[in-house]
Amino acid sequence: MTSTTESTHGTNQKIQHVDRVVIRFAGDSGDGMQVTGDQFTNESAIFGNDLSTLPNFPAEIRAPAGTMAGVSAFQVHISDHDILTPGDAPNILVAMNPAALRANVGDLPVGGTIVLNSDAFDERALGKAGYTADPLTDGSLSSFKVYEVPMTTLTIEACKPTGARPRDAERSKNFFALGLVSWLYQRPTDVTEQWIGVRYGTNQIVVDANRLAFRAGYNFGETAELFDSVYEIAPAEHEPGTYTNITGNTALAWGLIAAAQLGGVSIFLGSYPITPASDILHELSKHKNFGVRTLQAEDEIAGIGAALGAAFGGALGITTTSGPGIDLKAETVGLAVSLELPLLIVDIQRGGPSTGLPTKTEQSDLLHAMFGRHGEAPVPIVAAKTPAHCFEAAIEAVRIALKYRTPVYLLSDGYLANGSEPWRLPAIEDLPDISTTFAPAPIATGPGDGEGGTNGTVPAPIFQPYERDPVTLARPWALPGTPGLEHRIGGLEKEDVTGDVSYDPINHEKMVHLRADKIAGIARDIPLVELDDEGGDARVLLLGWGSTYGAIAAAVRRIRAVGKSVAQAHLVHLNPFPSNLGEVLGSYERVIVPEGNLGQLTKLVRADFLVDARLLSRVQGTPFRVAEIERVVLDALAELEGLAGLDDHAKEESR
Amino acid sequence: MTDVAVPITTRKDWSSDQDVRWCPGCGDYSILAAMQSLLPEMGVRRENTVFVSGIGCAARFPYYMNTYGMHSIHGRAPAIATGLAVTRPDLDVWVVSGDGDALSIGGNHLIHALRRNVNITILLFNNQIYGLTKGQYSPTSEVGKVTKSTPFGSLDTPFNPVSLALGAEASFVARTHDMDRKHMQEMFRRAHDHRGAALVEVYQNCNVFNDGAFDEVTGKATREEMLIPLEHGQPIRFGADGHRGVRMNEQGHLSLVEVADLGEQALLVHDEARPDPDLAFALSRLARGPHEPTPMGVFRAVERPDYGSQVDSQLLDAQARKGPGDLEALLRSGTTWTVD
Numbered sequence: 004m005t006s007t008t009e010s011t012h013g014t015n016q017k018i019q020h021v022d023r024v025v026i027r028f029a030g031d032s033g034d035g036m037q038v039t040g041d042q043f044t045n046e047s048a049i050f051g052n053d054l055s056t057l058p059n060f061p062a063e064i065r066a067p068a069g070t071m072a073g074v075s076a077f078q079v080h081i082s083d084h085d086i087l088t089p090g091d092a093p094n095i096l097v098a099m100n101p102a103a104l105r106a107n108v109g110d111l112p113v114g115g116t117i118v119l120n121s122d123a124f125d126e127r128a129l130g131k132a133g134y135t136a137d138p139l140t141d142g143s144l145s146s147f148k149v150y151e152v153p154m155t156t157l158t159i160e161a162c163k164p165t166g167a168r169p170r171d172a173e174r175s176k177n178f179f180a181l182g183l184v185s186w187l188y189q190r191p192t193d194v195t196e197q198w199i200g201v202r203y204g205t206n207q208i209v210v211d212a213n214r215l216a217f218r219a220g221y222n223f224g225e226t227a228e229l230f231d232s233v234y235e236i237a238p239a240e241h242e243p244g245t246y247t248n249i250t251g252n253t254a255l256a257w258g259l260i261a262a263a264q265l266g267g268v269s270i271f272l273g274s275y276p277i278t279p280a281s282d283i284l285h286e287l288s289k290h291k292n293f294g295v296r297t298l299q300a301e302d303e304i305a306g307i308g309a310a311l312g313a314a315f316g317g318a319l320g321i322t323t324t325s326g327p328g329i330d331l332k333a334e335t336v337g338l339a340v341s342l343e344l345p346l347l348i349v350d351i352q353r354g355g356p357s358t359g360l361p362t363k364t365e366q367s368d369l370l371h372a373m374f375g376r377h378g379e380a381p382v383p384i385v386a387a388k389t390p391a392h393c394f395e396a397a398i399e400a401v402r403i404a405l406k407y408r409t410p411v412y413l414l415s416d417g418y419l420a421n422g423s424e425p426w427r428l429p430a431i432e433d434l435p436d437i438s439t440t441f442a443p444a445p446i447a448t449g450p451g452d453g454e455g456g457t458n459g460t461v462p463a464p465i466f467q468p469y470e471r472d473p474v475t476l477a478r479p480w481a482l483p484g485t486p487g488l489e490h491r492i493g494g495l496e497k498e499d500v501t502g503d504v505s506y507d508p509i510n511h512e513k514m515v516h517l518r519a520d521k522i523a524g525i526a527r528d529i530p531l532v533e534l535d536d537e538g539g540d541a542r543v544l545l546l547g548w549g550s551t552y553g554a555i556a557a558a559v560r561r562i563r564a565v566g567k568s569v570a571q572a573h574l575v576h577l578n579p580f581p582s583n584l585g586e587v588l589g590s591y592e593r594v595i596v597p598e599g600n601l602g603q604l605t606k607l608v609r610a611d612f613l614v615d616a617r618l619l620s621r622v623q624g625t626p627f628r629v630a631e632i633e634r635v636v637l638d639a640l641a642e643l644e645g646l647a648g649l650d651d652h653a654k655e656e657s658r
Numbered sequence: 659m660t661d662v663a664v665p666i667t668t669r670k671d672w673s674s675d676q677d678v679r680w681c682p683g684c685g686d687y688s689i690l691a692a693m694q695s696l697l698p699e700m701g702v703r704r705e706n707t708v709f710v711s712g713i714g715c716a717a718r719f720p721y722y723m724n725t726y727g728m729h730s731i732h733g734r735a736p737a738i739a740t741g742l743a744v745t746r747p748d749l750d751v752w753v754v755s756g757d758g759d760a761l762s763i764g765g766n767h768l769i770h771a772l773r774r775n776v777n778i779t780i781l782l783f784n785n786q787i788y789g790l791t792k793g794q795y796s797p798t799s800e801v802g803k804v805t806k807s808t809p810f811g812s813l814d815t816p817f818n819p820v821s822l823a824l825g826a827e828a829s830f831v832a833r834t835h836d837m838d839r840k841h842m843q844e845m846f847r848r849a850h851d852h853r854g855a856a857l858v859e860v861y862q863n864c865n866v867f868n869d870g871a872f873d874e875v876t877g878k879a880t881r882e883e884m885l886i887p888l889e890h891g892q893p894i895r896f897g898a899d900g901h902r903g904v905r906m907n908e909q910g911h912l913s914l915v916e917v918a919d920l921g922e923q924a925l926l927v928h929d930e931a932r933p934d935p936d937l938a939f940a941l942s943r944l945a946r947g948p949h950e951p952t953p954m955g956v957f958r959a960v961e962r963p964d965y966g967s968q969v970d971s972q973l974l975d976a977q978a979r980k981g982p983g984d985l986e987a988l989l990r991s992g993t994t995w996t997v998d
């Protein structure tokens with residue numbers, strides 16, 4: 004993957020052309036590593052690389068400085084071709100202090116590069132990080148290429164002209180690191196210089212200090228002759244179009260705004276802050292000019308309650324949350340099932356149970372979304388598969404909610420929420436029409452006002468709030484304010500058609516079936532599951548849902564690259580399943596389901612289709628690694644082929 | 659639509675076709691009747707009127723009104739009504755709740771709706787008991803209440819709903835009772851006309867599980883000496899010929915006095931519009947329970963911007979500054995680059 008060319012750069016540095024690299028920036032929570040990673044990402048996006056990012060930060064805002072608990076990291080994978088994941092392991096680790104080194108060095112493969120801030124490696128800092136010996140001298144890093152750079156000193160020196168005190172100047176050292184890595188990978192610098200001006204615009208000293216530190220880092224690389232080569236990663240071939248780099252949460256928020264416009268409704272968001280969902284509340288709150296109303300509610304129950312109240316009034320009611328909030332909302336979701344009103348519940352999944360791992364990703368709320376209510380209370384589920392796909396998934400979830408008058412779960416997770424990738428902007432006119440209609444005011448035939456039947460007036464028919472559309476089984480959305488449609492809805496069982504309270508046993512059974520049939524019928528209105536079986540001869544199928552898409556697709560590529568066959572199917576709709584899923588699953592000898600839980604989709608497909616689906620589980624708070632999926636598939640293939648053990652390629656690739 | 663005169667309606671027009679299923683003799687009937695006969699007089703439209711309730715006997719109320727209505731889940735009506743009122747400022751949104759619904763499971767939503775000053779009218783039917791679940795004590799039951807769940811007497815200090823609402827920054831707080839239709843109607847009308855969140859506590863008799871809880875204050879025989887009518891701008895007097903009154907001493911403490919002893923000028927003049935809620939709060943503490951002379955009427959009615967209007971003005975302001983939302987521009991609002 005690396006080709007060294009003879010060309011030289013600057014004085015005597017070689018230029019190595021590589022097709023991809025994974026860089027991890029790591030430092031203390033207060034060191035600005037997320038900003039650094041974001042900015043490096045921006046530079047790379049504008050340069051034209053394909054990329055994928057994985058921020059990883061602690062749950063504590065400021066854990067004790069210098070400790071392992073306080074380490075914050077940002078991994079970015081950039082390449083000259085289309086990539087699908089943020090990378091299994093970094094090729095280069097930038098460590099701003101001993102704790103960052105200690106927390107991350109284990110992920111670095113043998114031969115990997117470490118660039119560290121040697122100023123931060125004093126005895127105290129080593130102690131705080133839990134080092135008993137200095138890793139810079141004890142030989143423990145001997146299998147890596149280590150560059151020791153006194154970043155703090157160089158930053159303070161560079162910032163002298165601003166007059167900033169050393170203590171303040173030191174805070175710009177992340178920009179020094181960014182400058183250095185930007186040089187190492189030959190990134191354009193104007194992007195960051197401009198961005199610093201915009202971001203820190205109100206404080207000129209900070210703008211100057213950050214710019215000087217950034218340039219100093221860049222120049223240090225060029226002049227220090229510490230590094231024997233720089234790297235070039237050519238721009239990737241992208242489809243023509245306009246691109247932006249987008250995180251899942253932003254894409255999701257924009258998808259909601261788009262969906263509201265496409266649906267002809269206005270957004271009401273009721274939400275209570277929670278990681279990693281809060282950014283959707285923040286983003287939507289910015290866009291009031293789109294008619295978006297946001298309420299930071301007193302709790303998650305109020306958030307969904309207010310959204311449901313708004314839905315009764317004809318708004319697109321939305322609530323956004325994560326695990327603990329989902330638990331609280333369950334009763335109101337059930338009410339929405341009974342009321343048959345459109346409502347969107349967005350769950351940005353994180354590690355559980357309980358408070359769990361607030362900042363880490365997991366896919367463990369699928370069964371909660373599916374079954375987490377009392378009674379028979381079916382709810383459609385849509386899951387986003389990549390950060391940019393959150394846009395499309397949001398529109399699809401809203402489409403189903405509006406058309407079928409039902410609460411819908413939209414699942415994303417911490418990885419998609421904060422991870423980013425380049426997104427080719429869709430043309431607005433290509434977005435689907437999901438417009439909905441409200442029940443019209445009834446009209447009396449003959450003279451009169453429809454209020455009574457006197458004087459030969461034929462009164463308007465009495466409104467039946469639970470009369471269903473024969474195709475979708477959806478009931479009318481009748482808005483308060485419409486004369487003649489006055490009606491009462493509630494959580495008590497309703498009589499079919501009239502919607503009156505009914506305790507009749509036969510009616511109850513009928514209503515339970517009607518609600519179930521309505522949701523099941525959505526299967527006719529969603530795409531078939533896409534099957535990628537290149538040669539049509541695969542024996543093993545990888546079935547995924549949600550954020551595992553990238554890792555699974557990358558594993559499929561690797562397996563095919565060594566001449567073996569494997570098929571991939573990825574679910575966006577989890578309830579109901581696409582109508583061809585059973586058939587697809589039945590055509591493979593082995594179905595493997597990689598998922599970030601203990602087998603939630605696995606259980607569903609086993610129960611629904613009686614297939615011997617096998618789980619590949621990972622619940623470590625981080626996304627799947629491509630290699631682990633690849634290994635399991637190769638093992639399965641070997642087993643099916645009656646071969647013992649792994650072939651050489653698999654051994655090598657599993658690193 | 660606005661030009662068309664509001665149709666003339668009668669109580670019948672506001673009554674739904676559903677059989678009312680409260681226990682015979684329940685105080686809820688008279689509250690329902692008061693509402694059904696008041697609304698035709700108020701010049702409001704059925705289609706613009708929405709009743710939202712939680713769960714409980716009281717919460718069945720919306721089913722009996724021929725308006726829009728939602729019988730939701732236990733305690734959440736103020737939250738649901740908030741979403742409706744904020745998105746639909748054209749509607750009259752009423753919340754009907756019980757003492758358990760509003761103050762126990764839904765206490766959090768109640769106080770937040772009040773402090774936000776959402777434009778809703780909240781009726782709290784206080785019967786000092788859980789009616790629907792057959793007679794457990796409630797957060798307004800007196801200490802020592804013997805019920806099925808407290809065979810040795812309840813231990814917890816009750817809430818005073820009026821004090822609680824005042825503490826929650828409510829801009830309108832009133833109390834009425836199910837034995838006086840005219841007074842209920844006056845309070846409901848005042849609460850409805852108030853812009854922002856209004857709370858009306860209604861003493862409601864549950865004749866099955868807590869019969870007579872308010873008899874001393876609301877019963878015709880004893881009312882005169884036990885019910886203190888609050889009238890804005892008037893000295894607070896009650897009893898036969900107004901022989902008793904409320905006095906405030908230098909420390910701001912309220913006490914009941916004989917008017918003959920001190921003269922009317924010594925009495926506290928009720929001022930529901932006082933900006934600070936201190937006096938209203940003191941009045942709410944006058945009786946420790948409905949077995950002492952108890953004030954009825956409007957405790958507090960002050961002007962404060964309502965939540966929904968402020969939300970809307972932020973929307974209009976954003977539109978004026980940025981123009982109406984442009985999706986194309988939104989998608990391009992970050993750093994973009996073009997591949998040819």
Ligand SMILES: Cc1ncc(C[n+]2csc(CCOP(=O)(O)OP(=O)(O)O)c2C)c(N)n1
Binds near residue numbers: 759760789790791
């Ligand atoms: C979540 C939930 N918990 C408990 C109940 C059972 N429940 C129904 S009504 C009620 C108490 C009602 O008391 P109150 O609000 O005072 O109304 P009342 O019946 O006295 O009018 C309870 C506990 C429920 N419906 N939902």
Ligand code: SF4
Binds near residue numbers: 679681684785865867
């Ligand atoms: S239980 Fe009490 S509150 Fe409920 S309907 Fe019967 S009398 Fe009324």
Ligand SMILES: [Mg+2]
Binds near residue numbers: 756783786
């Ligand atoms: Mg009660």
